[in-house]
Amino acid sequence: MYTGIVQRVTDIVAVDKKTGLNTLVINFDDTLLNNLTIGASVAVDGVCLTVTTIDNNKVSFDVMQETLNKTTLGLLNAGDNVNIERSAKQGDEIGGHILSGHVEGTAVISQIKESENNYMLYFACPAEWMKYILPKGFIAINGASLTIIDTHATGGFNVSLIPETLRATTFKSKQIGDTVNIEIECQTKVIVTTVERYLQEHYTQ
Numbered sequence: 725m726y727t728g729i730v731q732r733v734t735d736i737v738a739v740d741k742k743t744g745l746n747t748l749v750i751n752f753d754d755t756l757l758n759n760l761t762i763g764a765s766v767a768v769d770g771v772c773l774t775v776t777t778i779d780n781n782k783v784s785f786d787v788m789q790e791t792l793n794k795t796t797l798g799l800l801n802a803g804d805n806v807n808i809e810r811s812a813k814q815g816d817e818i819g820g821h822i823l824s825g826h827v828e829g830t831a832v833i834s835q836i837k838e839s840e841n842n843y844m845l846y847f848a849c850p851a852e853w854m855k856y857i858l859p860k861g862f863i864a865i866n867g868a869s870l871t872i873i874d875t876h877a878t879g880g881f882n883v884s885l886i887p888e889t890l891r892a893t894t895f896k897s898k899q900i901g902d903t904v905n906i907e908i909e910c911q912t913k914v915i916v917t918t919v920e921r922y923l924q925e926h927y928t929q
Contacts, residue, residue: 726823728869770867772825864907
């Protein structure tokens with residue numbers, strides 16, 4: 725479980741690409757390494773991965789084919805930066821919203837609007853997601869818990885980023901056309917799906 729509060733932006737040291745499996749080697753500072761063990765779960769750009777090796781400050785993660793297909797992790801190369809969050813512990817403050825690290829898929833940055841003290845990102849996403857994406861609802865983008873500002877009939881939404889979010893994440897480096905990982909808020913998805921199933925079972929002939 726994660727909270728959607730990115731703890732660190734750090735760099736990919738190496739990517740070992742094999743058939744159906746990539747191994748990411750990521751640089752961790754001493755704070756991120758604190759009590760980290762092999763088998764622990766870490767969110768990398770919002771994707772829950774398992775620690776496979778720890779070599780001083782270099783931590784490795786295996787990424788299987790299904791994850792490569794559904795996320796941006798297959799696009800990563802040495803030198804790229806990623807958002808990192810260690811898994812939450814019992815008693816931790818939930819500063820964002822509860823995340824599983826199970827990404828729905830990817831969205832594309834369609835527009836960026838920047839003005840003094842305001843930074844707005846617009847995303848295009850699959851139309852079938854829009855029933856779960858509601859104004860003022862939560863969404864996780866590359867592991868960061870954000871509030872949806874508005875939705876668009878064409879199949880998309882936008883969020884506004886405060887300066888601290890830009891400082892603490894990789895969003896400032898993103899450009900139009902870049903893809904990001906999306907985790908839809910679980911409770912919203914469960915409610916919508918349950919209501920749809922109920923209506924289908926009770927009001928269709």
